[in-house]
Amino acid sequence: AELSWPHRVRGAMVLAACGDALGAPFEGTDPVDRADIDDWMNRSTQLMAYTDDTASALVLADHLTRRHGTVGEDELADELAREWARDPDRGYGHGAARLFAELAHGRPWQRAAAELFDGQGSYGNGAAMRVAPVGLLPGLGLGAVAGRARRSAVVTHQHPQAVDGAVAQAVATALAALSTRDTPLDPDRIVTPIREHVDTAEFQAALRRLPALVNGGASSTQVAGEVGNGVSAIQSVPAALAAFLRHPDDIPAAIAFAIGMGGDTDTIASMTGALCGARRTERDVPVMWGLRLGGASRVWTAASALARLAQATPGPA
């Protein structure tokens, strides 16, 4: 029988944090050393630290819990900036750090976020890397998930591809959480509904090639070569989705695949972790990863509160 919904919420939150912490030492490395990844993932007993990805996902999870699943842009901008100010050394992007410093000085998010990168707005994956909690409350449907993802994104990321990245990752998380464990996943049946919710032609195109790549058994290196492994949303979000679709029911294999791509490894592994955890639940997360995760109790507390909300709101049982 399917495990109940709250287990999937805790699975996604905990595995997103573990993916972040497992990928962090390799961030910016390309190519990565497979033996080093294997040692760090499967043999090390060292403490591991989560980064900005998890710090901001926890802010969003707490935000949703407090607001019964809704997103309030002004409040969220303030909460993200306060988390950055409290703990600025978690490896934030340069644009993100500059933005949060401005928000902390009282500048409105609308203007500060729009002015980043010469007025283009950030196309980084910062809105996608924190968005999983939105996808874990799919009771009102995928359209509502997409809308909340958009609202949660624009407070920091105004480039349309960054917003699409958040929408795609949130909808993917919802679909993973709604999927039946151990029943083979058809990549087309995941990617098609995600494509219905993204706006830009560029993001559409980046997603369109995933099913063929995944069905063709592409390696980590091949996916990175085709899709990219960089800090932009348009590369890293499809990369994480590919890692999940290649190994939807094997958590260590999916995380190794994600880190094996190189590049933005903490973020790709974290987004992969959210998807795998939403499908598999927290019971399938390797116990040693949870023991090694610094700040695990903060993750568990936020995840459990969100899980209680998920159970209390409409949606799958």
Ligand code: F2R
């Ligand atoms: N920032 C990092 N990693 C590198 C530094 C960490 C280092 N290891 C350390 O020890 O401190 N990781 C984190 O940042 C990514 C999320 O980034 P976010 O939140 O989107 O930030 P930002 O600054 O807005 O965008 C990231 C970079 O993308 C480039 N960029 C974005 N928009 C651009 C545009 N319109 N034009 C040109 N470039 C643009 C810039 O280089 C930004 O700095 C995650 O990987 C997270 O783990």
Ligand code: MG
């Ligand atoms: Mg990070």
Ligand code: MG
């Ligand atoms: Mg509002």
Ligand code: MG
């Ligand atoms: Mg990163």
